[in-house]
Amino acid sequence: MSQFNEKTITRKTIFQGRIIDLHVDEVELPNGKKSTREIIKHPGAVAVIAVTDNQKIIMVEQFRKALERNLIEIPAGKLEKGEDPLECAKRELEEETGYICENMSLLTSFYTSPGFADELVHIYVAEGLRKKEDSAALDEDEFVELLEVSLDEALQLVKEERIYDAKTQYAVQYLQLKNAVR
Amino acid sequence: MSQFNEKTITRKTIFQGRIIDLHVDEVELPNGKKSTREIIKHPGAVAVIAVTDNQKIIMVEQFRKALERNLIEIPAGKLEKGEDPLECAKRELEEETGYICENMSLLTSFYTSPGFADELVHIYVAEGLRKKEDSAALDEDEFVELLEVSLDEALQLVKEERIYDAKTQYAVQYLQLKNAVR
Secondary structure: OHHHOOEEEEEEEEEEOOOOEEEEEEEEOOOOOEEEEEEEEOOOEEEEEEEOOOOOEEEEEEEEOOOOEEEEEOOEEEOOOOOOHHHHHHHHHHHHHOEEEEEEEEEEEEEOOOOOEOOEEEEEEEEEEEEOOOHHHOOOOOOEEEEEEOHHHHHHHHHOOOOOEHHHHHHHHHHHHHHHHO | OHHHOOEEEEEEEEEEOOOOEEEEEEEEOOOOOEEEEEEEEOOOEEEEEEEOOOOOEEEEEEEEOOOOEEEEEOOEEEOOOOOOHHHHHHHHHHHHHOEEEEEEEEEEEEEOOOOOEOOEEEEEEEEEEEEOOOHHHOOOOOOEEEEEEOHHHHHHHHHOOOOOEHHHHHHHHHHHHHHHOO
């Protein structure tokens, strides 16, 4: 399949932002024709599937400016520069929800939008959850609301398009599958 | 939760490309502080879960410039302006794989990267698949290689990180779940 590679002729950096960079590459296609590729560089992210002892999935509701609406998602966040994804997952879980866990393990990783972006999301599963007593530890710049929902409630939220993003629908389906093969 | 909305103060359009646009919004946060949001506008996309009569999942391998590597994915493509997602799904399946189907139904839709992009992907399930006799109908500007893999092979490709994107891992998990509840 290496014959399908696209050779970079030039790269033009359009934007370097706080979170994303945008490049436009002029490329040579496998048939010798030229084209352009619009490419977003992103630091990557983590997300956490966290189910409490009484079988509630921990979610957060927050406003998403790109969509101009709220979404209900599993806890998640961007990687800081050089940050270990596992440490990032623990940090985001605690900052967004006030929960800490005994065990955090990597379930899978995936690119979210390989057609135009290099964002890679690492999905962790947290076990042995415990709410920190000092809930004032929540990050004061995180405007999120904590929700704890059953699997049935999560499936209903998918139907209502309030859960409406890839990582969270993947997480809900993972928990359905786990129940089904139990 | 409406108290968490971010008010747009200004919007600056940085880039308008063939596929994506980039805006930077200056926003007022719920606590009155100001911040910026880097936002990618995308036309949306479709993807197709297609399983042949002999239980093979139809996939395509292609080079992804944003990642500088190949990925194996379910057939997918961007929506043309004003295009009906269902028609787009049928078109992409035929153009990328040479397969047509009797039935195509919407399984779910999800935002891929709600933190910075408005790309919405519609996932369809195709049934009653039939390979067109005239396979020269494949789009000559699509540099993709057709693969037909079993569910076990797909799970192995996930482990090997050759299947490595959200929509395809969602699709593989969907087929696992379907098998498990059968």
